Structure formats: C-alpha cells, structure tokens
Amino acid sequence: MLDFLGDLRRTHMCGALRPFDAGKKAVLMGWVNRRRDLGSIIFIDLRDRTGVTQVVCNAERNAAVHEKAGTLRSEYVIAVIGTVKQRDPNTVNKNIPTGEVELVVDELRILNEAKQPPFLPGDTVLPNEEMRLKYRYIDLRRDAMQFNIETRHKVAKAIRDYLSAQGFFEIETPFMTRSTPEGARDYLVPSRVQPGSFYALPQSPQMFKQILMISGFDKYFQIVRCFRDEDFRADRQAEFTQLDLEMTYPQPERVWEVVEGFLTAAFAAAGFAIRPPFLRMSYDEAIRSYGIDKPDMRLPAMVDVRGALTQDEVEELSSKFRIRKDLPIQLIRIPKVEEISGTERRTIGTYGAYQHVQGPSFVQLMTDPKRFAKDYPALSEKVLKFAKVEADDLWLLAGALNRPEASSVMEQSLQAFCQKCGFLRLDLAQKYAEKHGAFKKTGDPARDFRFLWVTDFPMFEWDNAEKRWNPAHHPFTSLHEEDMAKLEANIDSVHDPKSPLGEIRALAYDVVLNGTELGSGSIRIHRQDIQKKIFQALGMTDEEARARFGFFLEALEYGTPPHGGIALGLDRIVMILAGAESLREVIPFPKTARAVDLMVDAPTPVSEGQLKELGITVRKS
Numbered sequence: 001m002l003d004f005l006g007d008l009r010r011t012h013m014c015g016a017l018r019p020f021d022a023g024k025k026a027v028l029m030g031w032v033n034r035r036r037d038l039g040s041i042i043f044i045d046l047r048d049r050t051g052v053t054q055v056v057c058n059a060e061r062n063a064a065v066h067e068k069a070g071t072l073r074s075e076y077v078i079a080v081i082g083t084v085k086q087r088d089p090n091t092v093n094k095n096i097p098t099g100e101v102e103l104v105v106d107e108l109r110i111l112n113e114a115k116q117p118p119f120l121p122g123d124t125v126l127p128n129e130e131m132r133l134k135y136r137y138i139d140l141r142r143d144a145m146q147f148n149i150e151t152r153h154k155v156a157k158a159i160r161d162y163l164s165a166q167g168f169f170e171i172e173t174p175f176m177t178r179s180t181p182e183g184a185r186d187y188l189v190p191s192r193v194q195p196g197s198f199y200a201l202p203q204s205p206q207m208f209k210q211i212l213m214i215s216g217f218d219k220y221f222q223i224v225r226c227f228r229d230e231d232f233r234a235d236r237q238a239e240f241t242q243l244d245l246e247m248t249y250p251q252p253e254r255v256w257e258v259v260e261g262f263l264t265a266a267f268a269a270a271g272f273a274i275r276p277p278f279l280r281m282s283y284d285e286a287i288r289s290y291g292i293d294k295p296d297m298r299l300p301a302m303v304d305v306r307g308a309l310t311q312d313e314v315e316e317l318s319s320k321f322r323i324r325k326d327l328p329i330q331l332i333r334i335p336k337v338e339e340i341s342g343t344e345r346r347t348i349g350t351y352g353a354y355q356h357v358q359g360p361s362f363v364q365l366m367t368d369p370k371r372f373a374k375d376y377p378a379l380s381e382k383v384l385k386f387a388k389v390e391a392d393d394l395w396l397l398a399g400a401l402n403r404p405e406a407s408s409v410m411e412q413s414l415q416a417f418c419q420k421c422g423f424l425r426l427d428l429a430q431k432y433a434e435k436h437g438a439f440k441k442t443g444d445p446a447r448d449f450r451f452l453w454v455t456d457f458p459m460f461e462w463d464n465a466e467k468r469w470n471p472a473h474h475p476f477t478s479l480h481e482e483d484m485a486k487l488e489a490n491i492d493s494v495h496d497p498k499s500p501l502g503e504i505r506a507l508a509y510d511v512v513l514n515g516t517e518l519g520s521g522s523i524r525i526h527r528q529d530i531q532k533k534i535f536q537a538l539g540m541t542d543e544e545a546r547a548r549f550g551f552f553l554e555a556l557e558y559g560t561p562p563h564g565g566i567a568l569g570l571d572r573i574v575m576i577l578a579g580a581e582s583l584r585e586v587i588p589f590p591k592t593a594r595a596v597d598l599m600v601d602a603p604t605p606v607s608e609g610q611l612k613e614l615g616i617t618v619r620k621s
C-alpha cells in the first residue's frame with residue numbers, strides 16, 4: 001500500500017544532518033539506497049542528491065514502522081519523520097558527512113515502489129555503457145554522475161555571471177535555420193508547408209551572432225546547442241554545447257582577455273585556481289616545435305638540433321642517414337621515463353617501427369638512441385646538451401628521409417614532417433609518460449592545467465581529396481592586413497596545391513589546454529568587398545555565394561562594425577573539470593558514437609502518414 005505525500009514538507013536534505021541537530025525533529029525524503037535487516041532493527045540508507053543519512057526503524061519504538069520498513073526494497077521512494085540522534089562513538093561512519101548521526105523514525109511513508117533495477121546507483125562495479133545509457137535515469141542517480149552534472153551547472157553559471165558582469169547579453173538564436181558555414185554535414189528538418197524544403201539545424205550560431213553585432217548588441221554570448229552530423233569520431237557528440245560569444249571592435253587580445261576571465265571563473269567554480277594570461281604561440285611555431293596545432297605544454301618541445309651542429313656535422317648526418325638537411329632534425333624528448341628495456345629501445349629505434357606515423361617512410365629515426373650516442377659520442381653530447389636532455393629522459397632523433405621520388409609536394413613539406421614527428425612524440429608520451437601521471441588526456445590527477453593560445457592559423461588548408469583549398473576555419477574569418485596583397489595576387493589559384501594561398505595567415509586563434517582544443521575563434525571580415533574576395537579565392541561564384549549566404553552578404557552592406565569572437569566546447573571543459581573520461585559522462589542524455597539515444601530509442605522510422613505529409617519517400621537501400 002502506498003502513501004500520499006499530503007502536505008508533508010521535508011526539513012532537511014539527506015546530506016545535511018550533523019551532531020548539532022541531535023534532538024531535532026526532521027523530515028527526510030529520498031530513495032532507499034540500502035536496507036539492512038538486523039531483526040528488531042532495520043537500518044535504511046536514505047539517499048538524495050546531497051548525500052545519505054542512516055535511518056533507524058526500531059520494533060520496540062514503533063512496531064508498525066518497523067513492519068513497514070521490512071517491505072522496503074532498493075530504490076523505493078520514502079518519506080521519514082523522526083528524531084535526530086547522535087550515534088554512539090563506536091558506530092560512527094567516518095566515510096560520510098552525516099556519519100555521526102542517524103534519524104530514529106516515528107513515521108514512514110512509502111511514496112513509491114521500484115522494480116528491481118538492472119543495476120543499483122550504489123553498485124561499485126558499473127554495468128556496461130549500453131546498459132547505463134538505456135537506463136540513464138538510474139545511472140544519473142549515481143554519486144559520480146550527480147557530481148558531474150552539478151559541476152556542469154556551476155561552470156555554466158560562473159560563465160554566465162562573469163560575462164553578464166562584463167556587459168554581455170545572452171541572446172538566443174534559432175535552431176530551425178539554414179545551412180551554416182562550419183563545414184560538417186547538416187542535420188535537416190523537413191518543412192511540411194513547403195514540401196521538399198528543409199531547415200538545417202545550426203552547426204553553430206556563427207552567422208546569427210555576427211548579425212547580432214550588425215544589429216547593435218555590442219557583446220553577445222550564448223550557451224547553445226550545436227548539431228553536426230559527422231561520421232563516427234570517438235568522443236564527439238552529434239549535438240553538443242558551445243559557449244559562443246561575439247563582440248564589436250576587438251583586437252584578438254581583447255577576445256582572449258574575456259575568455260581568460262570566464263575560464264578563470266569557471267575553473268574557480270569547480271575548485272581550481274588558474275592564472276591568466278595564458279601562453280601564446282603562433283601556429284607556425286606550434287607545428288615546428290610540437291608538430292601539432294594543439295601542443296600539450298606539459299611535455300617539452302621538439303628541438304631542431306641543427307642549431308647545435310656545424311655545417312659538416314649536418315652533412316655527415318644527412319649522408320649517413322639519408323635525411324634532408326633543409327628540414328629540421330628533431331630531437332624528441334619525453335622526460336622522466338627512466339630506464340626502459342633494450343627491447344623497447346630497439347622497437348622505438350627500429351626503422352619502420354612506427355609505420356603508421358611514418359607513412360611511406362618519411363621520417364627517418366636515427367637508430368636506437370643508445371647506439372647513436374655510442375656511434376657519435378661528440379655529436380650526441382652536443383645535441384643532448386643543446387636540447388637539455390636529462391639522465392632519465394627518453395629521447396630520439398628524427399630526420400626527414402631524403403626521397404627524391406616523393407610524389408606529393410605537401411607530403412614533403414616542413415609541416416608534414418613536423419606533424420609526423422609530433423605524432424611520434426605523443427605516441428611515446430602516451431606509452432611512457434602516462435605512468436608517471438605527467439601526461440594524461442583527461443582525469444589528470446595532478447591537475448596541471450597548461451593553457452595556450454595558438455594564433456595566426458593559416459587562412460586556407462589544402463584538401464587533398466577534393467584537390468582544392470578550403471577555409472581552415474570558416475569563410476568569414478579575417479586575414480592579416482599584411483597578407484591582403486598575397487590574396488589578391490593568388491585569387492584564382494584554388495586548385496593549385498603550390499599556391500601561396502597556403503601562406504596567408506588568418507586572424508584566427510584556438511585556446512588549448514593540455515593538448516586538447518577547447519575552442520576556436522577569429523576576427524571576422526566586416527567588409528563586403530573583402531568577403532567577396534575570399535569567396536572568389538575559394539572558387540565560389542557570386543551566384544553560389546549569394547545562394548548560400550546571400551542574406552548575410554547583404555547584411556554586411558548595411559554598416560557592419562568590426563567584430564570577432566570565439567566558441568568553446570562546454571562539454572569538454574566540464575569533462576576536464578569533473579575529471580571525467582568521456583563527454584558522455586558530463587552530458588545528461590548523450591548519444592552513442594553512432595548518434596543513437598538508447599534511452600528514448602532515437603532515431604526511429606516514422607509513419608507513412610507523416611512521410612506523406614512531408615512529401616518524402618524513403619528509398620530502402
């Protein structure tokens with residue numbers, strides 16, 4: 001028999017009672033976390049989002065309550081009315097904040113029963129993730145998930161408070177809109193009233209936030225859902241949340257200040273102190289020294305050791321190892337690995353051991369580091385000193401294989417070589433540094449937060465599949481004023497891989513934390529004449545540009561102030577702050593890698609009637 005809540009109000013949450021409450025009457029409500037039946041006494045651990053209180057139902061004190069308590073099962077929802085009692089010192093539970101007290105029950109109301117759940121929130125061993133996602137409501141009752149979602153709330157609130165205080169307005173933008181310029185695949189929503197026409201869900205509010213600047217709102221932000229239909233990518237979500245912002249008359253530095261400010265507030269809300277300003281590094285420098293556009297600053301940079309060598313020594317290495325002397329000879333160093341076995345060392349040093357990194361033998365590893373030191377004692381001493389290698393560091397040298405038959409220009413470039421070295425560096429770090437806790441993608445126990453601004457990204461990137469230049473960020477990104485002439489001189493070279501378009505720098509920047517990109521943004525093009533040139537350089541005709549972004553191009557003609565902004569992935573920030581291992585741990589209702597919601601079972605086929613109304617026929621493949 002179930003009871004009604006009636007006008008009963010709870011007096012305390014389940015995590016609240018302390019010894020100074022002893023003697024008070026209290027009303028608690030929550031889930032039966034655990035029931036222990038000791039005959040004439042039944043103990044219940046009563047749980048809500050704030051914690052657990054021990055509740056005592058004593059047959060001697062109240063036989064009816066005791067009998068009722070005997071019918072309770074895990075996850076029943078109950079209300080208890082009773083008196084707070086300080087526990088005997090020998091029964092204190094030091095593991096929970098309420099462990100010094102218990103509630104002696106005078107009235108028990110069973111508000112709802114629960115079927116035997118497929119797993120219990122208090123279980124120490126987690127079921128598989130499919131089970132967790134299907135029964136998400138049970139999974140979310142677990143302490144860890146409650147903590148993650150609470151962290152999410154605190155972080156979002158801190159960001160909202162900070163930006164509001166800085167004069168930003170939070171303004172909503174539509175979900176049912178048209179294709180946005182982020183370059184992924186759109187999710188489409190069919191229109192019933194215009195059969196054959198579709199809305200696109202926004203990949204970002206990019207054009208709207210720029211329009212809001214044109215509309216005079218000066219400073220905008222939004223914690224907003226974005227939708228991108230990407231093929232399977234580990235730890236991406238089809239819908240994810242961005243902290244999106246835009247402001248007028250900014251230099252990049254002004255945007256960075258704002259971001260540093262709200263990140264400091266967000267990290268503080270989660271209990272971590274960080275100290276802006278963040279380091280800054282150009283994209284070129286990041287590629288050259290780290291081989292990646294999101295360097296993990298917890299690991300040392302790669303060092304081009306040619307700086308320590310004479311011309312003759314470079315020649316010697318070049319001919320001995322068949323490597324190019326016009327490209328860096330990179331020393332890769334992973335600190336504090338200590339001694340590794342001879343076999344491991346040889347594996348690292350063996351030519352071809354890193355096939356996946358090397359591609360078609362592009363990176364030449366100069367043998368086993370120990371052997372190298374033996375074969376070239378003087379040279380290696382110089383090099384090690386130059387790169388500040390210490391006794392327990394793991395290090396190796398990599399050069400670019402001299403391969404006249406190389407097919408593609410891109411493949412032979414400085415960038416390609418450095419990137420391969422960068423992969424190698426991260427690979428080694430993962431293998432060897434992780435055990436020291438110095439390098440962990442997420443859940444870093446040391447919480448050594450190394451932020452970095454990567455600046456001056458290239459404006460265009462070569463798409464080898466389509467054999468054309470594409471915008472590296474999105475086509476509204478502004479370029480460096482000094483690079484304008486280069487754009488004009490090469491405006492018709494979209495299909496030429498050697499075009500200097502690749503050298504044009506954008507006023508685009510990323511904020512990076514420990515090897516993870518948290519967000520990216522740019523100063524935008526606010527002049528219609530320049531925007532036109534960018535579309536031309538991208539090989540888009542006037543008609544094509546008008547068809548895709550016509551309303552936006554028109555808006556640019558009505559007094560657009562200079563503006564710029566950024567968007568950061570909120571899910572990822574929360575994931576890092578909560579110390580979680582995946583985005584799915586910090587999104588209440590996430591989707592699987594195949595974009596399926598296992599709880600509601602979406603997507604699903606729809607009825608013939610609905611399809612007909614929309615004028616859609618589905619081709620079964």
Ligand code: ASP
Nearest residue numbers: 204206520521565566567
């Ligand atoms: N809209 C961009 C993105 O989603 C960010 C920006 O440029 O503000 O990546």
